[in-house]
Amino acid sequence: MSKTLFDKVWDKHVVRKIEGGPDVLFIDRHLIHEVTSPVAFLGLKSRGATVLYPNRTFATADHNTPTINQHLPVSDPLSANQLKALETNSAEYGISHWGLGHQKNGIVHVVGPEYGITQPGSTIVCGDSHTSTHGAFGAIAFGIGTSEVEMVLAAQCIMQQKPKSMRINITGSLGYGVTPKDVALFIISKLTTSGATGYFVEYAGEVFEKMTMEGRMTVCNLSIEMGARGGMIAPDQTTYDYVQGREFSPKGEAWDKAMAYWQTLKTDADAAFDKEYTFDGSEIEPMITYGTNPGMGMGISNAIPDAEQVEGGVATYEKSLNYMGFHEGESMIGKPVDYVFVGSCTNGRIEDFRAFASVVKGKKKADNVTAWLVPGSHIVEAQIKEEGILDILTEAGFTLRQPGCSACLAMNDDKVPAGKYAVSTSNRNFEGRQGPGARTMLASPLVAAAAAVTGKVTDPRTLLQETVEA
Numbered sequence: 001m002s003k004t005l006f007d008k009v010w011d012k013h014v015v016r017k018i019e020g021g022p023d024v025l026f027i028d029r030h031l032i033h034e035v036t037s038p039v040a041f042l043g044l045k046s047r048g049a050t051v052l053y054p055n056r057t058f059a060t061a062d063h064n065t066p067t068i069n070q071h072l073p074v075s076d077p078l079s080a081n082q083l084k085a086l087e088t089n090s091a092e093y094g095i096s097h098w099g100l101g102h103q104k105n106g107i108v109h110v111v112g113p114e115y116g117i118t119q120p121g122s123t124i125v126c127g128d129s130h131t132s133t134h135g136a137f138g139a140i141a142f143g144i145g146t147s148e149v150e151m152v153l154a155a156q157c158i159m160q161q162k163p164k165s166m167r168i169n170i171t172g173s174l175g176y177g178v179t180p181k182d183v184a185l186f187i188i189s190k191l192t193t194s195g196a197t198g199y200f201v202e203y204a205g206e207v208f209e210k211m212t213m214e215g216r217m218t219v220c221n222l223s224i225e226m227g228a229r230g231g232m233i234a235p236d237q238t239t240y241d242y243v244q245g246r247e248f249s250p251k252g253e254a255w256d257k258a259m260a261y262w263q264t265l266k267t268d269a270d271a272a273f274d275k276e277y278t279f280d281g282s283e284i285e286p287m288i289t290y291g292t293n294p295g296m297g298m299g300i301s302n303a304i305p306d307a308e309q310v311e312g313g314v315a316t317y318e319k320s321l322n323y324m325g326f327h328e329g330e331s332m333i334g335k336p337v338d339y340v341f342v343g344s345c346t347n348g349r350i351e352d353f354r355a356f357a358s359v360v361k362g363k364k365k366a367d368n369v370t371a372w373l374v375p376g377s378h379i380v381e382a383q384i385k386e387e388g389i390l391d392i393l394t395e396a397g398f399t400l401r402q403p404g405c406s407a408c409l410a411m412n413d414d415k416v417p418a419g420k421y422a423v424s425t426s427n428r429n430f431e432g433r434q435g436p437g438a439r440t441m442l443a444s445p446l447v448a449a450a451a452a453v454t455g456k457v458t459d460p461r462t463l464l465q466e467t468v469e470a
């Protein structure tokens with residue numbers, strides 16, 4: 001019987017089938033962070049259970065951590081307690097712990113791939129919705145709840161109902177100044193935030209085939225924002241080249257064996273999906289969101305749609321625009337920007353900083369803008385320095401912070417003040433996401449850079465053109 005990529009990976013991991021119920025899946029890799037793991041360990045202890053395979057779980061601290069002065073004690077007591085719990089639980093059960101200040105520390109979905117923990121054809125879970133990021137490698141990766149974290153610690157398995165299948169094809173190629181983030185925001189704007197609920201998505205087509213691993217991670221990361229259980233892309237040479245030689249990647253004979261399996265991970269030509277969409281890559285513009293969910297996005301040169309044109313009800317739509325202080329029919333170009341955030345597991349990788357630097361090079365940060373540039377990990381931070389990107393940033397009046405989730409969800413001190421506007425490369429623009437009352441516009445690192453040097457929403461293509469002509 002013909003199978004999808006998802007079916008192949010899923011079937012390989014089914015330990016037991018429950019008639020009329022969920023499947024029991026073996027989990028290859030389990031990532032944990034300080035926010036969703038402490039209660040799982042408490043549960044484990046209260047049952048007198050232990051961690052079955054400690055070397056399949058990896059812990060990193062990211063959500064609560066400060067992005068300056070990481071050598072100093074964390075002042076917020078709740079954060080300090082969660083960080084301490086992660087450290088002591090990891091030590092007690094023999095789990096690798098990459099805490100604050102550790103060389104390997106960083107955002108869980110950035111460090112997993114960097115160290116080769118994320119591999120094609122594997123199952124990966126984490127008590128975190130953006131675990132979908134790892135699907136970029138052709139893995140089945142999804143977020144789980146705290147009770148499931150406890151289950152995976154104890155049994156290395158999880159019970160899951162098989163989701164429905166969806167394929168999203170993007171044909172052709174992307175236009176000038178259009179990035180993977182724009183592809184993701186475009187898809188969500190078409191499907192809405194619930195358009196993929198109950199589905200696991202495979203992204204296919206030339207646009208994804210040509211995309212780098214960083215770009216594929218950005219796209220898969222955002223799958224969850226349209227309700228999908230996860231998103232994945234078939235592994236290919238780009239994937240193998242990225243994975244090879246990393247600390248936890250297979251070596252020698254194990255590599256050859258892994259490759260033999262990975263090369264089978266493609267959807268069969270005649271496999272059927274429950275739902276399928278196809279878009280033309282050349283239709284996609286640099287995107288920006290104007291509302292309070294990631295589906296409220298549009299091409300940067302468009303006008304904010306009228307309430308009747310969008311799904312979800314007029315009242316909700318108007319509430320959202322009121323929160324943002326925007327109106328139907330307005331252009332986003334020229335809207336004032338107070339904060340710019342580059343970072344998160346969506347856009348905190350080296351390519352994102354390269355893109356940002358390509359726009360700000362030779363220009364100056366706008367005086368009215370506070371910019372937080374936060375690498376996703378120490379590896380990204382080191383690359384920024386090695387490649388001379390830090391020099392470009394410093395020259396343009398920017399400073400670089402230390403790795404962490406930061407203003408993506410503002411659990412640390414990086415909070416956008418009430419009423420202020422932020423162009424953010426992260427993945428959620430919900431009310432208060434970046435601080436109580438903060439107003440978030442989601443966009444790519446290029447759009448963020450254009451805002452950072454002009455102090456307002458600007459089409460990055462106009463600035464890139466100037467750079468080329470100069």
Ligand SMILES: CC(C)[C@H](C(=O)O)[C@@H](O)C(=O)O
Nearest residue numbers: 035036063127128129130409
């Ligand atoms: C804290 C965590 C549970 C949460 C998630 O699951 O996504 C966070 O990472 C987020 O992005 O909102």
Ligand code: SF4
Nearest residue numbers: 130344345405408409
């Ligand atoms: S960077 Fe943001 S989206 Fe990613 S794990 Fe951290 S808080 Fe969640």
